[in-house]
Amino acid sequence: MSRLASQLRSFVRTALRGLRASPLTTAVSVATIAITLVLIGSFVVVVENMQGMLERFGEDLHVSLYLEDGLSDAELEGLAERVETVEGVDAVELVSKEQALQRFEAGVGARTGLLEALEENPLPASLEVTLLAARRTPEGLAVVIESIDGLPGIAEVAYGQQWVETYARAVALVRGAAFGLGAVLALAAFLIVANTIRLAVYARSDELEIVSLVGGSRTFVNAPFLLEGMIQGGAGAALALVILYALFRLLLPGFEAGLELLVGYAEPAFLSPGGMLRIVLGGAALGAVGSAAALAGSWRP
């Protein structure tokens, strides 16, 4: 076996022995990390779901430009070309008064008697504008609208529903809150881990003294503690995922009903595999940073 491999084995053995030596402090530390990450994780679930809906909305986001009556075909073509050159516009489709009527009739189906009663086609011609993918956000949309609005011949600009902007603001708000709360909670968990490792360093001071006397390097002394912190963090994160999933299944019916009410459709999703991985890695990193902080300055030859 290589020297490195046997060192690694010895680090793992020492770390596990350390964790077993103080089961209560270890349990408290793991539980704290788990609770922290359950709270952070539930925010992530909510934000991911809200974000998902926003993206789905964005995919079919388009702008309808209703045109004034009485424009000639040449004027219509000219306007369409003009709009096509606007920054952020992907494609423009011209829908004439006749096409609008056909679409309306197709959409309404059997109850067409309504329009036959009218002498004149009341529907305006329109330009259906598709935005570049990058512009399908409330901000991108606003910029495009600003460049289009006021062009001669356009009677009215219609786009999405008003709630999209409000909704996007809500997503941003929730995400901001998640960041803020997450930072505070992560700090708390970091302090608990640091304290746990400090206690472990103290409990093993006799061992550290001897390791240092027989020529153990700083790495040899510190690595097991870093591993201990990482194991605590990783275990806490795994526990958090289990709790989160249980909560998700438990609260799903209510969650679904709420979404249905709000946006008309609901497919609440649990964390993506990437999200789960990030939470586990985040937990391990939290543990490692906590123990690194506890170790800083604790070792003197």
Add this chain to the structure above:
Amino acid sequence: MRRGVQVADRPSDESLVRMYHVSKSYLAGSWALRDVSLEIGKGELVFLTGPSGAGKTTLLRLLFAAERPSEGQIIVCGRNIARLREGAIPALRRRVSVVFQDFKLLHRRTIEENVAIALEVVGTSPRAARGRVFQVLKQVGLQHRRYHHPLSLSGGEQQRVAIARALVSEPEVLLADEPTGSLDPDLTIEIMDLIASAAARGTTVIVATHDVGLVQRYRKRTLHLEAGRVRTDAPDTGASV
């Protein structure tokens, strides 16, 4: 290997431990060691004597870089350890082993594990370590107790474990600070014989003790300290005490 006060005529490259005008002060105005110069050769067994507070422990602690000298130079195994950076201390300690009065064993580990620590820190494979540990435990007569824990052993046996841990890494220098200080007189000889046998195999050994009878029994070079100064450096006898 023996010598008197005239250290200068010895080829210094043979000396594993050298001190030049070393002083150590813990508190301003008082000296734990004052202007100590000495050379100790390879395989030499040297006693460090003197009353309590004379500076014996301080001198040993300087040699394994647990303290830094306030003045002077210290060369151990060819390194100037007065200027050793912190990161280089572990490498020094793998060549310089220490035995203490209070054994410093880990009570929750077996005898075998206690000895193996000194090999673990350099990344020796567990299998190789087991073989080497068995060999050293046999040397101190404790191979049959290797799965026991330190507290189930007598004081003398615990000190033998500590000596095994010190020797398992085949150090060039072995320092012992009052190694028999907490043992019954009948165990003292047994432990000192073990330490002396390391010198016979080529390890440089320095033993700090205030046990006059012990020093006289071995008739080895003896440095007598008083108030931080070397009062006498006598070859072969404990006569200066």
